[in-house]
Amino acid sequence: xxxxxxxxxxxxxxxxxxxxxxxxxxxxxxxxxxxxxxxxxxxxxxxxxxxxxxxxxxxxxxxxxxxxxxxxxxxxxxxxxxxxxxxxxxxxxxxxxxxxxxxxxxxxxxxxxxxxxxxxxxxxxxxxxxxxxxxxxxxxxxxxxxxxxxxxxxxxxxxxxxxxxxxxxxxxxxxxxxxxxxxx
Amino acid sequence: xxxxxxxxxxxxxxxxxxxxxxxxxxxxxxxxxxxxxxxxxxxxxxxxxxxxxxxxxxxxxxxxxxxxxxxxxxxxxxxxxxxxxxxxxxxxxxxxxxxxxxxxxxxxxxxxxxxxxxxxxxxxxxxxxxxxxxxxxxxxxxxxxxxxxxxxxxxxxxxxxxxxxxxxxxxxxxxxxxxxxxxxxxxxxxx
Numbered sequence: 168x169x170x171x172x173x174x175x176x177x178x179x180x181x182x183x184x185x186x187x188x189x190x191x192x193x194x195x196x197x198x199x200x201x202x203x204x205x206x207x208x209x210x211x212x213x214x215x216x217x218x219x220x221x222x223x224x225x226x227x228x229x230x231x232x233x234x235x236x237x238x239x240x241x242x243x244x245x246x247x248x249x250x251x252x253x254x255x256x257x258x259x260x261x262x263x264x265x266x267x268x269x270x271x272x273x274x275x276x277x278x279x280x281x282x283x284x285x286x287x288x289x290x291x292x293x294x295x296x297x298x299x300x301x302x303x304x305x306x307x308x309x310x311x312x313x314x315x316x317x318x319x320x321x322x323x324x325x326x327x328x329x330x331x332x333x334x335x336x337x338x339x340x341x342x343x344x345x346x347x348x349x350x351x
Numbered sequence: 352x353x354x355x356x357x358x359x360x361x362x363x364x365x366x367x368x369x370x371x372x373x374x375x376x377x378x379x380x381x382x383x384x385x386x387x388x389x390x391x392x393x394x395x396x397x398x399x400x401x402x403x404x405x406x407x408x409x410x411x412x413x414x415x416x417x418x419x420x421x422x423x424x425x426x427x428x429x430x431x432x433x434x435x436x437x438x439x440x441x442x443x444x445x446x447x448x449x450x451x452x453x454x455x456x457x458x459x460x461x462x463x464x465x466x467x468x469x470x471x472x473x474x475x476x477x478x479x480x481x482x483x484x485x486x487x488x489x490x491x492x493x494x495x496x497x498x499x500x501x502x503x504x505x506x507x508x509x510x511x512x513x514x515x516x517x518x519x520x521x522x523x524x525x526x527x528x529x530x531x532x533x534x535x536x537x538x539x540x541x542x
Contacts, residue, residue: 216361217362
């Protein structure tokens with residue numbers, strides 16, 4: 168099994184939008200591979216479907232069996248790292264050996280003050296106040312559960328991150344180990 | 352607890368292994384199913400009601416088939432997407448004896464489209480579907496659920512699960528055996 172490692176400068180884990188994220192990757196491989204790819208990604212996790220977006224990549228072609236290399240990314244301005252009741256949005260660096268399934272992930276926060284935004288818990292929500300168009304939109308993302316609709320609607324109305332969460336188009340499947348469907 | 356640390360978050364539920372009731376060795380059970388699939392001439396269905404693990408078993412078999420050298424192709428239909436795109440219909444006849452088509456949600460196709468699908472995939476090496484209906488193809492496996500199975504899945508996801516807080520039997524009854532929905536409810540209890 169290969170050893171892949173990602174180390175950010177000074178082990179920094181909190182970043183603000185537009186900041187430089189730099190560090191060093193190192194590796195010890197079992198055999199020859201085509202490339203190592205470092206991906207700057209964000210993904211959501213929680214009650215609903217998972218969204219993943221690859222924002223940037225750096226490729227290291229034909230790497231030697233062991234070595235290290237510096238990397239540098241300029242972080243985008245959005246979306247911000249956050250956690251609510253239903254969804255967390257997490258930024259990460261992912262180092263992937265190509266071909267193969269070996270990878271290493273290093274998570275970090277991207278937010279205006281560098282720390283993940285914690286959304287408050289919703290108590291006694293009032294369903295009647297939610298517009299119909301919003302209910303329909305949320306229904307799609309919450310498996311139809313009414314309480315989810317309420318919680319997410321509050322999230323969507325009270326936070327500017329909403330569009331990044333609900334309009335992202337890249338969706339990952341938990342079953343990625345097999346061939347991707349050519350229709351979904 | 353945050354959504355990313357909730358043991359009942361969607362990505363954990365979606366990657367649960369399929370558990371054969373009463374079978375300890377999952378690999379052996381998969382082998383038996385693959386043997387049965389050969390006997391059924393590689394045309395078969397995984398049947399069962401909502402939330403019983405049909406898709407989970409289908410994807411697990413897809414991995415096993417791929418490991419045996421098949422070129423696997425997964426198609427997915429659901430209530431919001433009840434037909435293939437034109438490009439998919441166009442590609443179906445091109446599959447050959449090395450290709451294995453796995454269709455999740457076959458009952459979504461109207462009967463005339465289902466018949467068309469069967470005709471167009473005659474040249475494919477295999478077709479395995481999931482369906483709520485049990486008459487589309489011979490049944491390879493009927494997925495069922497039980498409180499014991501639900502309990503096993505809960506413990507798999509959260510070994511510290513408090514049975515007093517959410518009794519498995521009651522959860523199973525409330526969701527009428529739909530394991531997926533029962534596990535989703537546990538997500539809320541954690542938050």
